[in-house]
Amino acid sequence: MGTDWRDSQIRYLVHFDDGGSGMRYSNEPLDVGVELTEGDNRYRVERVEPPPNPSAFGHAWAERIAGS
Numbered sequence: 001m002g003t004d005w006r007d008s009q010i011r012y013l014v015h016f017d018d019g020g021s022g023m024r025y026s027n028e029p030l031d032v033g034v035e036l037t038e039g040d041n042r043y044r045v046e047r048v049e050p051p052p053n054p055s056a057f058g059h060a061w062a063e064r065i066a067g068s
Contacts, residue, residue, distance in 0.1 A: 011057035016043060018064050023057070030060050041065075 009025040016022075016038065024036065034045045043062035051058040 010051060012048075012051075012060045013057055014043075014045075014060045014062055016062050016064070017046075024060075030058070035065070036062055 009027055010029060012024050012026065012030055014022055014024050014036065018041075022038070024030075029050060030045055030048050032045055032048060036043045036045065042065045044065055045060050046063050047061040049059045
């Protein structure tokens, strides 16, 4: 059984301001201002709590960008 590509990435549970949440994987730490896409919508990260350790996940809160 091979190593999953996600094993080497940072995990974040992203909370979207218009409802819902989802796990996202990133090669680099998320930062305020980063844009994410979810379906046809675009979101801007407004707040980030980094993972407390490499085996845990962090949290990010994202606000929908108007017009998306």
